[in-house]
Amino acid sequence: xxxxxxxxxxxTVLLGLCSACTPKPQAxxxxxxxxxxxxxxxxALDDQDLQWRTWLEDLGEEALAQGIxxxxxxxxxxxxxxxPELLMPRHKQAEFALSKQEYVQRLASEQxxxxxxxxxxxxxxxxxxxxxxxxxxxxxxxxxWAIESDFGKGANRHPVIRALxxxxxxxxxxxxxxxxxxxxxxxxxxxxxPSEQLRGSWAGAxxxxxxxxxxxxxxxxxxxxxxxxxxxxxxxxxxxxxxSYLVRAGWQRQTAWGWRIDLxxxxxxxxxxxxxxxxxxxxxxxxxxxVAGSDEVQAALLLPDGPxxxxxxxxxxxxxLMRWNRSVAFALAVGHLADRFEQADRNIPVEGPASPL
Numbered sequence: 001x002x003x004x005x006x007x008x009x010x011x012t013v014l015l016g017l018c019s020a021c022t023p024k025p026q027a028x029x030x031x032x033x034x035x036x037x038x039x040x041x042x043x044a045l046d047d048q049d050l051q052w053r054t055w056l057e058d059l060g061e062e063a064l065a066q067g068i069x070x071x072x073x074x075x076x077x078x079x080x081x082x083x084p085e086l087l088m089p090r091h092k093q094a095e096f097a098l099s100k101q102e103y104v105q106r107l108a109s110e111q112x113x114x115x116x117x118x119x120x121x122x123x124x125x126x127x128x129x130x131x132x133x134x135x136x137x138x139x140x141x142x143x144x145w146a147i148e149s150d151f152g153k154g155a156n157r158h159p160v161i162r163a164l165x166x167x168x169x170x171x172x173x174x175x176x177x178x179x180x181x182x183x184x185x186x187x188x189x190x191x192x193x194p195s196e197q198l199r200g201s202w203a204g205a206x207x208x209x210x211x212x213x214x215x216x217x218x219x220x221x222x223x224x225x226x227x228x229x230x231x232x233x234x235x236x237x238x239x240x241x242x243x244s245y246l247v248r249a250g251w252q253r254q255t256a257w258g259w260r261i262d263l264x265x266x267x268x269x270x271x272x273x274x275x276x277x278x279x280x281x282x283x284x285x286x287x288x289x290x291v292a293g294s295d296e297v298q299a300a301l302l303l304p305d306g307p308x309x310x311x312x313x314x315x316x317x318x319x320x321l322m323r324w325n326r327s328v329a330f331a332l333a334v335g336h337l338a339d340r341f342e343q344a345d346r347n348i349p350v351e352g353p354a355s356p357l
Contacts, residue, residue: 052082055169059178063185072188076195082166086158086202100305100329104356107333112146113340119151120341126236130223134243135253139341141239143334144324148210155207156199156232160184164204164213180204183213190217191228199232207231208238211245219245249323250316257321257335258299258314259291260356272301272311283313304328310356332356 060073098106120127120142127138149155164184167177184204188195200206204213211220211231220229223240231238263269264287271286278286281295291313293299299313312332321331336356 052169056080056165059165059168059181063182066182066186068182068185068189072185072195076161076185076188080162080165082169083158083162084166084170086163086166087171103329104333104336107147107330108143108337108340112150113337115151116142116146116337116341117344119145120345123235123239126239130240130243134240134247136243136246136251137338137342139338139345140246140257140321140334141242142341143337144242145208145239146337147330147334149208152208152235152238155201155210158199158202159196160198160200160204160206160213161188161195163200163202167203177204180213183217187213187216197232207241208235209242209245211241215245216241219248245324246320249320251320252315252317255297255315255317256293257317257331257338258302258312259293261289261291261311261313263288263311269303269307272303272307274300274302276300280313288313302328304332312356 056077060077063073064070120138127141130136130141131138145151161181161184164177164181168174168181171177181204184198187193188198198206201210205211206213206216208231216229216231220231220237220241221244222229222237224234224236226234228234229237229241231241267287277298277300279295280291280293280297280299283299283301284290284295288301293315297315299315302312302314302318303309304312318331318335321334322328324334325331
């Protein structure tokens with residue numbers, strides 16, 4: 001029976017990860033990335049390994065169809081093994097393990113605020129240049145940078161291809177992670193990067209601002225014109241890429257994210273609806289206190305902890321922050337930390353690190 005040419009080609013590219021060209025595959029080792037289970041039959045281990053190799057060949061076919069070069073696939077996939085320790089259920093995000101107030105306090109910590117002030121002084125000219133070009137205040141870039149990676153300290157711990165392949169193969173969101181994995185392979189192809197340099201989180205978020213691969217492809221910029229969109233080691237590109245994302249997500253210049261307010265006891269709390277937007281002047285006419293924004297600015301009333309909890313008037317810029325991360329608590333933490341940076345810049349006495357909630 002003649003060999004299938006496509007399978008032969010892929011097998012060559014992937015160095016036999018799953019070869020349709022071998023009449024009888026050699027006995028594979030235990031599931032790569034995990035210790036063998038003495039109680040598990042060898043046949044089960046062989047089956048798991050074969051599933052991985054078959055899955056990887058299918059991925060290679062899809063990548064080739066998208067125009068990714070065989071050289072990139074050889075570099076990225078030839079010796080690739082899964083990393084079961086990175087599977088998503090084992091990595092609980094802090095937002096779901098902490099109360100909302102604890103989560104915000106943790107994100108907008110005093111340590112991050114002080115570190116941000118230092119980075120602000122070190123990068124003043126660059127931050128001002130990026131703000132002038134994109135219209136995103138430097139305070140928000142500092143806040144996002146602090147929260148996403150502690151100014152780069154918490155980034156780039158894992159090989160992205162391996163992390164994403166593991167999630168795409170065995171996590172509860174295989175379609176999402178497969179899309180990100182293919183995008184990561186496109187990054188290697190476009191940027192001419194060796195796969196070992198593409199590093200990020202257990203979920204494939206990369207660089208100073210933890211861009212997922214599709215976000216990188218759509219929004220990363222080469223700010224210093226060196227021919228590379230380097231969000232891993234180049235602070236200029238990383239900061240400008242974050243600003244690029246916010247602007248294209250709808251960031252409104254010279255508009256705050258929102259304000260915490262005190263609701264009158266008799267105020268109609270049913271007006272707290274993300275779809276109900278009014279001008280600040282209209283909210284004031286309804287009995288809400290004045291805030292430091294132009295009368296025509298549109299805002300919605302937000303009660304993140306319910307009718308008896310704290311209240312906020314929020315603009316569409318909070319929605320933009322929630323496009324970055326869909327968590328209300330995350331967006332409030334970014335806004336709160338950005339407010340502290342802006343207060344420090346204007347020599348206004350800075351509030352403590354307590355949560356705005």
